[in-house]
Amino acid sequence: MTYIAKPKLHHPTLGCNARGFTRRDYEGKISTLCAGCGHDSISAAIIQACWELDIEPHRVAKLSGIGCSSKTPDYFLGQSHGFNTVHGRMPSVLTGANLANRELLYLGVSGDGDSASIGIGQFVHAIRRGVNMTYIVENNGVYGLTKGQFSATADLGSKSKKGVTNTDSPLDMVGLALQLGASFVARGFSGDKPQLVPIIKAAIKHKGASFIDVISPCVAFNNHPGSTKSYEYVREHNEAANRLDFIDVRAEIVVDYAEGELVDVTQHDGSVVRLRKLHASYDPHDRIAAMNYVHERQAKGEVVTGLLYVDPDAQDLHEHFNTSDVPLNRFDAKALSPGKAMLDKINASLR
Amino acid sequence: MTYIAKPKLHHPTLGCNARGFTRRDYEGKISTLCAGCGHDSISAAIIQACWELDIEPHRVAKLSGIGCSSKTPDYFLGQSHGFNTVHGRMPSVLTGANLANRELLYLGVSGDGDSASIGIGQFVHAIRRGVNMTYIVENNGVYGLTKGQFSATADLGSKSKKGVTNTDSPLDMVGLALQLGASFVARGFSGDKPQLVPIIKAAIKHKGASFIDVISPCVAFNNHPGSTKSYEYVREHNEAANRLDFIDVRAEIVVDYAEGELVDVTQHDGSVVRLRKLHASYDPHDRIAAMNYVHERQAKGEVVTGLLYVDPDAQDLHEHFNTSDVPLNRFDAKALSPGKAMLDKINASLR
Amino acid sequence: MKPIEAINDFVVKFANVNGSGSASANELFAKAILRMGVPVSPRNIFPSNIQGLPTWYEVRVTERGWLGRRGGIDLMVAMNPQTWDADVKELEPGGYFFYDNTRPLPSSKFRDDINLIGMPLTAICNRTYADARQRQLFKNIMYVGALSALLDIETAEIEKLFTEQYKGKEKLLDSNVKALHLGRDHAKNNLAPIGLKVKRADAVGDRIFVEGNAAAALGCVYGGATVCAWYPITPSSSLAEAFQKYCMKYRVDPDTGVNKFAIVQAEDEIASAGMVVGAGWNGARAFTTTSGPGISLMNEFIGLAYFAEIPITIIDVQRGGPSTGMPTRTQQSDVLACAYASHGDTKHVLLLPEDPRECFDFSAQAFDLADRLQTPIFVLTDLDIGMNHRLSKPFEWDESREYDRGKVMTAEELEAGKDFGRYKDVDGDGIPWRTYPGTHPSKGAYFTRGTSRDPYARYSERGLDYMYNMERLLKKFDSAKALVPQPIVRHAPHKTRYGAIYYGSTSPAMDEAIVALEEDGLHLDTLRVRAFPFPDSVADFIAAHDKVFIVEQNRDAQLRSLVVNEFGIDPAKLIPVLHYEGAPITARFIGAAIGKEMQNLKVVSIESGKAARS
Amino acid sequence: MKPIEAINDFVVKFANVNGSGSASANELFAKAILRMGVPVSPRNIFPSNIQGLPTWYEVRVTERGWLGRRGGIDLMVAMNPQTWDADVKELEPGGYFFYDNTRPLPSSKFRDDINLIGMPLTAICNRTYADARQRQLFKNIMYVGALSALLDIETAEIEKLFTEQYKGKEKLLDSNVKALHLGRDHAKNNLAPIGLKVKRADAVGDRIFVEGNAAAALGCVYGGATVCAWYPITPSSSLAEAFQKYCMKYRVDPDTGVNKFAIVQAEDEIASAGMVVGAGWNGARAFTTTSGPGISLMNEFIGLAYFAEIPITIIDVQRGGPSTGMPTRTQQSDVLACAYASHGDTKHVLLLPEDPRECFDFSAQAFDLADRLQTPIFVLTDLDIGMNHRLSKPFEWDESREYDRGKVMTAEELEAGKDFGRYKDVDGDGIPWRTYPGTHPSKGAYFTRGTSRDPYARYSERGLDYMYNMERLLKKFDSAKALVPQPIVRHAPHKTRYGAIYYGSTSPAMDEAIVALEEDGLHLDTLRVRAFPFPDSVADFIAAHDKVFIVEQNRDAQLRSLVVNEFGIDPAKLIPVLHYEGAPITARFIGAAIGKEMQNLKVVSIESGKAARS
Numbered sequence A, B: 001m002t003y004i005a006k007p008k009l010h011h012p013t014l015g016c017n018a019r020g021f022t023r024r025d026y027e028g029k030i031s032t033l034c035a036g037c038g039h040d041s042i043s044a045a046i047i048q049a050c051w052e053l054d055i056e057p058h059r060v061a062k063l064s065g066i067g068c069s070s071k072t073p074d075y076f077l078g079q080s081h082g083f084n085t086v087h088g089r090m091p092s093v094l095t096g097a098n099l100a101n102r103e104l105l106y107l108g109v110s111g112d113g114d115s116a117s118i119g120i121g122q123f124v125h126a127i128r129r130g131v132n133m134t135y136i137v138e139n140n141g142v143y144g145l146t147k148g149q150f151s152a153t154a155d156l157g158s159k160s161k162k163g164v165t166n167t168d169s170p171l172d173m174v175g176l177a178l179q180l181g182a183s184f185v186a187r188g189f190s191g192d193k194p195q196l197v198p199i200i201k202a203a204i205k206h207k208g209a210s211f212i213d214v215i216s217p218c219v220a221f222n223n224h225p226g227s228t229k230s231y232e233y234v235r236e237h238n239e240a241a242n243r244l245d246f247i248d249v250r251a252e253i254v255v256d257y258a259e260g261e262l263v264d265v266t267q268h269d270g271s272v273v274r275l276r277k278l279h280a281s282y283d284p285h286d287r288i289a290a291m292n293y294v295h296e297r298q299a300k301g302e303v304v305t306g307l308l309y310v311d312p313d314a315q316d317l318h319e320h321f322n323t324s325d326v327p328l329n330r331f332d333a334k335a336l337s338p339g340k341a342m343l344d345k346i347n348a349s350l351r
Numbered sequence C, D: 001m002k003p004i005e006a007i008n009d010f011v012v013k014f015a016n017v018n019g020s021g022s023a024s025a026n027e028l029f030a031k032a033i034l035r036m037g038v039p040v041s042p043r044n045i046f047p048s049n050i051q052g053l054p055t056w057y058e059v060r061v062t063e064r065g066w067l068g069r070r071g072g073i074d075l076m077v078a079m080n081p082q083t084w085d086a087d088v089k090e091l092e093p094g095g096y097f098f099y100d101n102t103r104p105l106p107s108s109k110f111r112d113d114i115n116l117i118g119m120p121l122t123a124i125c126n127r128t129y130a131d132a133r134q135r136q137l138f139k140n141i142m143y144v145g146a147l148s149a150l151l152d153i154e155t156a157e158i159e160k161l162f163t164e165q166y167k168g169k170e171k172l173l174d175s176n177v178k179a180l181h182l183g184r185d186h187a188k189n190n191l192a193p194i195g196l197k198v199k200r201a202d203a204v205g206d207r208i209f210v211e212g213n214a215a216a217a218l219g220c221v222y223g224g225a226t227v228c229a230w231y232p233i234t235p236s237s238s239l240a241e242a243f244q245k246y247c248m249k250y251r252v253d254p255d256t257g258v259n260k261f262a263i264v265q266a267e268d269e270i271a272s273a274g275m276v277v278g279a280g281w282n283g284a285r286a287f288t289t290t291s292g293p294g295i296s297l298m299n300e301f302i303g304l305a306y307f308a309e310i311p312i313t314i315i316d317v318q319r320g321g322p323s324t325g326m327p328t329r330t331q332q333s334d335v336l337a338c339a340y341a342s343h344g345d346t347k348h349v350l351l352l353p354e355d356p357r358e359c360f361d362f363s364a365q366a367f368d369l370a371d372r373l374q375t376p377i378f379v380l381t382d383l384d385i386g387m388n389h390r391l392s393k394p395f396e397w398d399e400s401r402e403y404d405r406g407k408v409m410t411a412e413e414l415e416a417g418k419d420f421g422r423y424k425d426v427d428g429d430g431i432p433w434r435t436y437p438g439t440h441p442s443k444g445a446y447f448t449r450g451t452s453r454d455p456y457a458r459y460s461e462r463g464l465d466y467m468y469n470m471e472r473l474l475k476k477f478d479s480a481k482a483l484v485p486q487p488i489v490r491h492a493p494h495k496t497r498y499g500a501i502y503y504g505s506t507s508p509a510m511d512e513a514i515v516a517l518e519e520d521g522l523h524l525d526t527l528r529v530r531a532f533p534f535p536d537s538v539a540d541f542i543a544a545h546d547k548v549f550i551v552e553q554n555r556d557a558q559l560r561s562l563v564v565n566e567f568g569i570d571p572a573k574l575i576p577v578l579h580y581e582g583a584p585i586t587a588r589f590i591g592a593a594i595g596k597e598m599q600n601l602k603v604v605s606i607e608s609g610k611a612a613r614s
């Protein structure tokens, strides 16, 4: 049993953020995942990101499907409402929740089985609709909770602990998200917190469907040498497209290195994502170029990480729908029922 | 009520093919679709392709979901078994059927609602698995049978007859199929039979998952000016990547025009797809290039048609599974039950 | 053979080709009669197809106000060659057969016990109109004109309907009026009068003429639904589409122009259910509408909503099952599928409206019940009510009505230190308290899941925690009995040992059948069930009778098994009367079935009576 | 307080941390006793988690062969600090508490009515092994060694098991033997003897020791399944995985090396069902295996297979519902969900195996039934049978057995001009003929659909065609009664007015309870239902008794409502005995529940008897 509370998360000092919360205030129940599970590191990164963004914990809604990864929302943001829905169908539940109250922050946490296998349909459509959410897939290439069967992101030809070989070509969630028109697409690695935290922060601040594919090794079932989802492999083949700093609105921007290699992305709320390019070739505003970049690198066996595409002017489902700023769950009968007089008119029109 | 039997299909002469079948032998019940429905033209093209390929009608299995498009298998190949399954789930039924008897030809006919909306999940996974089939989406951007609601391929911002505006970004089935690793990807137009017939022939001869997206206008609900799925629009913006001739094994190849502008693709069975390139830029063997090409053209509002990608050496699910050539549905108890002696051994091992 | 004679009491059936524009003409015909103060009850019998297949429109003209399907046709308007033979066959002896005699037909195509009314519609149209489309459309108006002459329908009423319909489109108005009179005059001058007549009456009252789906949609608007997620499926699509229409009319903020609603056409029924669950969890009133296949797909989410206790509303407009079944026919065959939907031990609340008025009332009430009971509420209507115009009591709304949002703990209450156990029965009714996400910075947050948990929503695999929860759910279900619409009992003029239970769209046929049976001296008390779980009054009603008929429109007597199951009543007492061929049940069918049974029972009881005495 | 004394009749419970490798050690313990000719019945109680949470292994040692769960613990092996208090609490007074006393514990952590057996396991391990993993693993072997000394388990048997397990891995073998003796010797030298003993006996016979899931998988291999499509879900995954394992062993053509099977791990349960439907339609024997949530998702396809009449087999290894429920606990709560699965009027065939032997038999038979009846066949097993080793009659297979492929019309028959109506009842049993796709160039092709059709499979919306089909399906369902496994009746030594009906995993507890009740002079006849639809013999059994108990492991008495529903029996006669907290039902529970009821009934009947006389 690993304790998110301890070593992994804690800064030496239990500092307070602008709202006076310490990291502890962003933690949840004690994790019941395997010692060393990548998912726990992602929970830690989420906690860190929310703390740094001064988010009020209770203004976040955490939704997940079923799986080890989907259990994690119970292990962070203990003051937020959470919903462990059903397997593969979290995107629809999140969409509905988002429609009911646009004021909360929506965090969707899922696994590769949950999102790429059973859930790919709902994933596709939630992205298409531009639901305002941060959607994190904790991608380990297997079904952890059911003891190591292949998921749809499993490597072609990889062998399971039970000796079965996978013959289906793997789904590339990042390529798919780009293809589907997600307005924020990134990939991280549970083993690289410095890169992951700002990605999560930028995603949370992005308005629209933010998708983060996080490679998160399953130490119990898919961490063997050769697995492209193992710690070793990702460490060796991690091809960071960029390093980013997330600069919140309040902070003023200090340029601390040579011009030219910097890309600043200003999001709708004025917050800025600053990318330190590691590849001249690559431009985070060009969807088609991003797809290419990812496909080419992937073909070379590299795991491209970083913020791969962002459309800072994206619209979300509520804008599409022109829904009121007042959350729909707050209206009462007076606001919603057209009233008796109108009903009599309607009756008259039906005679 | 339109009669597939008449004008549309019939060649002046009721000629016989190598197996002695006339086109009539490939027809089915009288279509009950609207006069002018694109789907009827696709049925006609299928009939033509099967006739030209000398396929024995009863060796084809036709599977579909639910929708006007999914009704069409009743209107062609009357001597084939057909299965009008449930909405959006034809791919799984076809997969199972294919596993049971690898000797038949599997034709999956579906609509954009059936495959892109409710069915996208099963579509994705059937393609990933490389099921040996010809999968045709009769794409009109609407739900015809339920009277004109948007499907997932509907244009962004288009207005339905009932005055609702579509705010979801459309799915590009071709881009998706390429992304998913389909080994044969093409797009046709119900109004361009000369191009469509050879595409269908090549697809049928391809071993692996062949996907054809056929733009097929719905005259009842989505043929209005401005609809990218209308006859008018496609005629104007049809950007053929190539023109192809399908040359069956038996026929010897007559080169009838300048070298260089030709690409010959020889498939596993020796049959040849000959492409007359219309765009130098473009190479049907390069998946990533094909994706680019399609995305760029699409961005310009063009409808790219033709054979866009083919991997002539693709493997199918049976090869992945190493299943016997003898169809699984043909084995009897002697072949399948390990027998009494073995069972006694097993019992012994359990004491 | 004597020609049928009847005033304000006959059935007209139009046989058309779908997509030919006949629908509006036929509706015009029905409405005109209604405007003369004579109740009508029309029914569409349409194919699962867009254009070119046979479609029928059956209008029952009934001054006595019998809105059920009667069965039998007195006047056939045969406009579809494809179905000619069947249409000829279906007519009652002495009935009238109106047809297009432009092309002469051999007498073999007719019957000699019916009255032929030939009119050269095509000829007249071709003579009058150049454009093909016009010929097609005005032919329909023309036969309405002819019928108005034959049946004494007041042209004034028809013209009034035209003016309402074509406000601002004067050209269309005139051409329609012209076509009408063309037909009417031809009939006047060339056709012999017939024995069927419409006579102005005052039998309609303040009733409204509306489709159940529109009524239910309006009920959702008034009931405060703000989130609708749906997937198109016949016969429920028009409900969601009506909701969209009404929202655009009544839910757009006049000042800001923003929407106080969100409607998602989801990718399928699973997603629709999921969205509704998410919205319900987050405190919005949310519903989906579907039909049988959708219910099957929603099973997993229904189980989650039951066990995690999420308020959701599902309106199932039933059609012929199983599987894709008969998409354009009516049935009451999802009763069991909904009552016990999903794996494991589950029970769900069902509301069973009889007509548009109750579609409105129950849909609105469903949201109160969902919030109060924190569980899925099913409104089970069907194609017969949903997609046909039905004469119905006008809609009513009490201006002072507030929504019952159920047990929602507020930030204030939490702040005040009120104990919050999400799955704890603090009030003894089995209904726990909930909080909306985002309510309070440090209190009231909980983790919702479909797995077993303790009263404080903490994950638990302990048998005792599980049992506590499951038994509380039973208690909650019991609490529902008092909250749902109560049954309606009707006592026969004479005391009787026989009763009948029925529900939903069976109502009008049942009312008529009861009167017919009484005319034969067969008396029954009746109880109309309006919701599940059944209040104890249903058991009392059964206890008070020797034999109770249960009339339903399905094969397996589904409601009957619910009655047996929930009350532990001896099934021997409950005689099923089942009609499930897809067309709505008729008074004649019910009357015959119950009549026969009662005769037998009488005989038996007399004999056993004898036996006893001897 | 007297220490418990018992020979070959006690319950040992191991409390461990999951993922700590205790499972194999505990199984070793159970098997060793089995090898001494003494029946054991072990049960895993595990969490829905991979590593670090509490897990228990309960072994009942029972020379009399009672394989049900007894309840109560005589010897607790407490290896998990997390659950210490609960484990202390659960022990019977006078029971033995075996624990690791490396770290001294305050007496407050114990009870004074139990016997403590402290052994410094950690100390010994740390002393003996350097490597942490070894310390962990061998600690388990060591306590088995100690227990072998305390309980007189023959080391020879344990060592034999080692040799079988580590064939070829001598190093492992030796180190295990070493650890075993380390523990055994320590116990011999330091621990006081206890009152529980294992004595060699001859009570096992030729029975095999196997998990129901493995048995069912083997049944599928023997039954001729060639296509398996599944989606992982506890507790069914090990069934599909066993099928894979057996196929790789017995279904690879020795000459060509090709597979005579195809197994797809589908993307979800909807796809699994769809693939099985496609394969069944195309003439292959196909099955899927799942648990509750999967059944909910398969609902639409189940309805299609019922209505389009496609042979498919679904093995549902039931777990605690509703929703995600209790994934690692057992229940019989999918009975209704399966029997009436999907919208519209449907009824499905259920097979109800009691143990691994019947899991094998019924799974194999399911494919014959599916082909014969052309409909979904459900095999309803559960976690208790499926995931625990259970002593069971050995598997049997008649070498001459052929598969019954049902009514499949051949090319020859078609060629000979035999009339083919896909949905026509030509034999009077409601079962139509079918053709495999590709059978004949010009005859026998048809279009399969989920919509209504005529007997020749042509699309039809006619009520008569629909009714013909629906009533034929009822007839077919009736024909199933004679084909499914028949109930097993047991008559009490004394004539009795009481009966009991039970099924599935309840069997062993029931057998034991009956004997206990008889010892108290309470006699019941019993009937074990083995399939649905129920043959009439079930109704006869009920008719022959005044009161019949129906024992099941669910909340809502699901099988009882099937009995009432299908036979129209007065529910008052049927007394539900329900156990559904997630742990398997026990003989003690059944005995207590039935005993109490029967005492009451006796009293009542005597009094009413009096009443009658007076």
Ligand SMILES: Cc1ncc(C[n+]2csc(CCOP(=O)(O)OP(=O)(O)O)c2C)c(N)n1
Pocket (backbone or CB within 6 Å): A066, A067, A068, A069, A070, A086, A087, A110, A111, A112, A113, A114, A115, A138, A140, A142, A143, A144, A145, A146, A151, A218, D231, D232, D233, D234, D269, D293, D294, D297, D324
């Ligand atoms: C409908 C349904 N089918 C199957 C399951 C069983 N199940 C639980 S988790 C899981 C897979 C989880 O895989 P993934 O999403 O990758 O999460 P991980 O455990 O790998 O983090 C499955 C198949 C379920 N809970 N519900």
Ligand SMILES: Cc1ncc(C[n+]2csc(CCOP(=O)(O)OP(=O)(O)O)c2C)c(N)n1
Pocket (backbone or CB within 6 Å): B066, B067, B068, B069, B070, B086, B087, B110, B111, B112, B113, B114, B115, B138, B140, B141, B142, B143, B144, B145, B146, B151, B218, C231, C232, C233, C234, C269, C293, C294, C297, C324
């Ligand atoms: C589970 C289910 N949901 C909904 C429907 C209703 N339905 C029938 S066809 C259809 C859409 C068909 O659209 P498409 O696949 O594009 O076919 P088209 O009619 O446009 O050719 C829908 C929603 C259904 N039959 N089953």
Ligand code: SF4
Pocket (backbone or CB within 6 Å): A032, A033, A034, A036, A037, A038, A039, A068, A069, A140, A144, A145, A217, A218, A219, A220, A221, D050, D051
């Ligand atoms: S099984 Fe894998 S995914 Fe699950 S907790 Fe353990 S390491 Fe993590």
Ligand code: SF4
Pocket (backbone or CB within 6 Å): B032, B033, B034, B036, B037, B038, B039, B068, B069, B140, B144, B145, B217, B218, B219, B220, B221, C050, C051
């Ligand atoms: S509705 Fe549209 S898709 Fe359907 S038949 Fe008519 S034209 Fe074709």
Ligand SMILES: [Mg+2]
Pocket (backbone or CB within 6 Å): A111, A112, A113, A138, A139, A140, A141, A142, A143, A144, A151
């Ligand atoms: Mg995973």
Ligand SMILES: [Mg+2]
Pocket (backbone or CB within 6 Å): B111, B112, B113, B138, B139, B140, B141, B142, B143, B144, B151
């Ligand atoms: Mg379409």
